[in-house]
Amino acid sequence: MHQVVDFFEGLFDTSLWPPRWHCGKWSEFHGWLYIISDLLIFSAYFAMPVIIVRYIASRANARFHKIYFLFAAFILACGFTHLLDAVTFWYPVYRFNALARFITGVISWTTVYYLIKLLPVAFSLKTAEQLEMEVEQRKRAEEDLKIKIRLLNEAQEIAKMGHWEWDADKNSFTFSDNLARIFGLEQTCISYDRFLEYVHGEDRHNVDTLIKQAITGKKFSEFFHRIHAQGAVKTLLIKGEIVTNENGQVIKIIGTGQDVTEQKTQSRNCLSSRLRWNLKTPSCRNLRTWHLMIYRSRYGK
Numbered sequence: 001m002h003q004v005v006d007f008f009e010g011l012f013d014t015s016l017w018p019p020r021w022h023c024g025k026w027s028e029f030h031g032w033l034y035i036i037s038d039l040l041i042f043s044a045y046f047a048m049p050v051i052i053v054r055y056i057a058s059r060a061n062a063r064f065h066k067i068y069f070l071f072a073a074f075i076l077a078c079g080f081t082h083l084l085d086a087v088t089f090w091y092p093v094y095r096f097n098a099l100a101r102f103i104t105g106v107i108s109w110t111t112v113y114y115l116i117k118l119l120p121v122a123f124s125l126k127t128a129e130q131l132e133m134e135v136e137q138r139k140r141a142e143e144d145l146k147i148k149i150r151l152l153n154e155a156q157e158i159a160k161m162g163h164w165e166w167d168a169d170k171n172s173f174t175f176s177d178n179l180a181r182i183f184g185l186e187q188t189c190i191s192y193d194r195f196l197e198y199v200h201g202e203d204r205h206n207v208d209t210l211i212k213q214a215i216t217g218k219k220f221s222e223f224f225h226r227i228h229a230q231g232a233v234k235t236l237l238i239k240g241e242i243v244t245n246e247n248g249q250v251i252k253i254i255g256t257g258q259d260v261t262e263q264k265t266q267s268r269n270c271l272s273s274r275l276r277w278n279l280k281t282p283s284c285r286n287l288r289t290w291h292l293m294i295y296r297s298r299y300g301k
Helices: 002-009 028-058 065-087 094-124 128-159 178-181 192-198 201-217 259-279 289-300
Strands: 160-167 171-177 189-191 225-228 233-245 250-259
Touching: 002 189, 002 201, 002 289, 028 065, 028 201, 065 094, 065 259, 128 160, 160 178, 171 178, 171 289, 178 225, 178 289, 192 225, 201 225, 201 233
Parallel strands: none
Antiparallel strands: 160 171, 160 250, 171 189, 225 233, 233 250
């Protein structure tokens, strides 16, 4: 313990050793080669931590900050021992030099410890080539998705249909672009009440009732209803599916809407033609049969 106390009391004492110039037979060339080499190593070791710290400061999303700072401290400590070696040619502060080397050793092994802990995580990271490949795959997937979406939109436009979603929290509908065009809408999101305004007055109460029953019973049954769109009356076939959360609460309804106005018109025209033809036969002169066919001709049921 006495030696330890004596060591720190004379930490910067230079009286016990001669300067390194006087230890051995140094030529001037040899000595200055040694000194300049140490100073070059120190200056490089000093520059490296500065670069590392500036890099970390400029990268807010940089990972493994601790290992960066440990490497910076390790490199700086190593460089400082080389500076002390050069200084001892004039000032033999060997005790301070020994303490600096001990601190360097502690920092070095601390860095090794954290590096070993970090290796499994570092090895699990993807290489630059793998990341580039993943980016390319995502780009191709995005391009394929764009093509599929375009084909889907074209198919929906040909079929005169689109998809929709009702959100329980907002009590609003979100239409696909094509379904919005069928409704004559410029925007794709409308409130539930705004949607009902587009529904034909004779169908509005029935549509409202069917949707509320679907929410209550958690089962959606397809139905037809008419809408007013761009000055015309269109007939839509509506299909849907109830979506619930883990607690069984309805959170949304997703479905499709198809403009079947032409099919309905053709069906009514066909049925009217059959009606006019069959009224000439005795089997259709019954009044009840005549009313039934008129009803089917009007509503397509």
